[in-house]
Amino acid sequence: MGERSRGITISDVAAHAGVSPASVSRVLNGRTSVDPDIVRKVQSSIATLGYAPSLVARSLVHGRNTTVAMVVPDLENPLFQGILKGLSLAAAADGYRVLVADTAERVDDEEAIAIEARQRCDALVLCAPRLPEAKLRRLVERTAPVVIVNRPLPDLDVPVVGVDYVRGIRDLVDHLVGLGHRRIAYVSGPETSASNAERLRGVDEALAMHPSVRIDLIAGGSRPEDGEAVADAVVEAHRAGVTAIIAFNDLVALGLLARLRELGVHVPGELSVAGFDDVPMARYATPRLTSMSVPRAEIGAQAWERLRTLIGGGPAPHAVLFRPRLETRESTTAPAAAGASA
Amino acid sequence: MGERSRGITISDVAAHAGVSPASVSRVLNGRTSVDPDIVRKVQSSIATLGYAPSLVARSLVHGRNTTVAMVVPDLENPLFQGILKGLSLAAAADGYRVLVADTAERVDDEEAIAIEARQRCDALVLCAPRLPEAKLRRLVERTAPVVIVNRPLPDLDVPVVGVDYVRGIRDLVDHLVGLGHRRIAYVSGPETSASNAERLRGVDEALAMHPSVRIDLIAGGSRPEDGEAVADAVVEAHRAGVTAIIAFNDLVALGLLARLRELGVHVPGELSVAGFDDVPMARYATPRLTSMSVPRAEIGAQAWERLRTLIGGGPAPHAVLFRPRLETRESTTAPAAAGASA
DNA sequence: CGGGATGGAGAAAGCGATTTCTCGGGGAGA
């Protein structure tokens, strides 16, 4: 606030220009026409005094501060970064700025942080993959206008912008099955993660469509370390006949790749590995990682689009789900022993 | 603003509780002692009405809104993400939130964006590696309190939190020379980047300390694509006798690694490669990337520390430079032909 | 040439809190 104009107000300008504060305001906002002479004087005074209007005072009058909040569990996750970037750029185009709040994965604080952040802004973008649904529903009511990102929330008048993880996993399984894989393992994400639940539904649906395919579950996580940690279990599964791995996300896949190499398991020669999210680094991995691409920036932009509608008093926009696109790269290929087991 | 309390104000609460707005304010802020009876009534009214005080109105009175802005050239850069995360967490501990503004690398807009963002907040964290120094100096004056991140700015009363790139490059060269390398190439960053200039100074100093060493310059960039694009030139340099590569940053190094593998150049067998920044993915690369680690989150935290001092009216804190720490991993080793050329 | 319409500028009323100012009442000391 105030910046270097600390202390100099619209009245100072008015006095200096010999007009009323109202006129200065008019010159500033150009709503009504004002005497060119006054305009000149005011502009000159503004320049001389180095005046900058207080945005806070304006906000108070207008009842909005052209700022939206975004709450994320972890700012270091490439997925959220991309969304934040898209949101930030889209909002900026409309003169809005984004306030970020990192909950540091502390689910218990999420609600309070979201409410606090929301209070400072006109609207809220909520990324809360771990928040229990009941809590989320309550939170959504208290923070409207709000848009939920990346998790489904049926039967509620809240716009959701997300990814069709179910379909994504199905498509990914199709890809692997198409390559000839019959035994696959899914390295799951955090147990409480809503998007992990979606992926698991995708696994189920895929199984239903491919009776001859078997998909094992291996408990994983969401970070590269988790990928490394799960490598032994993956190798074991491989020995037991699994020929392809689907990781919860790319971070896990990349960690897994690194460890598999050290364990002497060749990817994709012995084992295919696929990730999810298509983070920027995926295409630079060794081998370049096959992944399901999600339009991170576009999600952010769409979130803004919806928020803008809500802020403008429009009707609750419909939910939108992006269908992930398969990025076939080097890490997936046909299984070594053609035809494998099944 | 106003969230669902839209319309309900402190006066409503006062009326409902049968007291004056001043008393409600007192209960809310607990400055002076108030009749327990009033406290009870007010609290009950607040709960009943679902009242939440307007932070904007508060800001207007107090002259600050407990928000700081951070301006970055690219939110997708892991370095800035880490800094943002550190800043955000540190500020949150003091009840401050962070507003982000991504300039999308448009240097020309940087000044305007910074000023605008600063107006909304109490202070500013500025990451502007490409902004010409003269402009930066002018900008810094207009946006105080401000802290500059990641670039030197001598002779100005502005706190700087940064990385000692000069020393970092020297240490990295020492590492390579210690391994036996005598011919090294530096894949440079963006020409206008201040931190690239620093690195180049490091190269010069290193050369001065190791007369027997030669360091070639290869024009690069700052992103993985640049690393890929420069691979051919790197291979050529390798043919000419270069045995080790220092990339501007890890992103470039990772892109380079991916392409070198495709070109059949073995790292580190034939060529050592080192990055800078130690981004999270560096340790999961193939081979795991040797890099100079910079404390991203700590930079953000220190930036906040300084901002806090300035906001509190304290004296301009001293600049602080973090010395990067060498993370030796697999991508650097002794040159193949022991002793190499020199 | 007069009167209503028009338009532009200043005065004043908010926006929603905090904080100073003012005043009344109760407790303590004489």
Place this chain on the structure above:
DNA sequence: TCTCCCCGAGAAATCGCTTTCTCCATCCCG
């Protein structure tokens, strides 16, 4: 029992702007 002091609650001023309201002067038209 009376006075003085202190404390606590309400009234009012303030933060810096926008916007309505009011008024005056000009302009146009009959």
